[in-house]
Amino acid sequence: MPVVIRMARAGTKKRPVYHIVAADSRSPRDGRFIERLGYFNPLLPKDHKDRLKLDLEKVKSWMVKGAQPSDRVMRFLDAAGVAKREKRNNPEKAVPRKERKAQAEAAAKAAGDAKVDTKAAGEVKKTADEAKPAAQPAAS
Numbered sequence: 001m002p003v004v005i006r007m008a009r010a011g012t013k014k015r016p017v018y019h020i021v022a023a024d025s026r027s028p029r030d031g032r033f034i035e036r037l038g039y040f041n042p043l044l045p046k047d048h049k050d051r052l053k054l055d056l057e058k059v060k061s062w063m064v065k066g067a068q069p070s071d072r073v074m075r076f077l078d079a080a081g082v083a084k085r086e087k088r089n090n091p092e093k094a095v096p097r098k099e100r101k102a103q104a105e106a107a108a109k110a111a112g113d114a115k116v117d118t119k120a121a122g123e124v125k126k127t128a129d130e131a132k133p134a135a136q137p138a139a140s
Helices: 056-064 072-080 095-139
Strands: 003-012 015-024 035-040 052-054
Touching: 003 056, 003 072, 035 056, 052 072
Parallel strands: none
Antiparallel strands: 003 015, 015 035, 035 052
16 A cells, blocks of 8 residues: 555635645545644745644654655655755756747757658669669570
């Protein structure tokens, strides 16, 4: 049973509060969970002490047992100093979409030209091979 530490949405419409829970990965987001580990209230200011509350001992015990935290929970744990989050690397994110699209088209065109060149060379070889057998039967 793969266990994950994730956030389950609670609260009313347009007023979310999230419970941080340990749950089976196959259960629904807001459904059955094994244990509640804390809560997160995104409506409070970032410096408010009640914005995030985690029972770090319970979180550590679940991680020792093999529970995998979600991306957002991993950010909270990294800020608390419990776990180290790996920095993501997406070098294309800084490049504007139009430039990425132009680069992709240029690469596709270059690949297309290479295919045309190999195809043309294959056709030349094929026509040369067809000409040889036609000449041999006439000589016999």
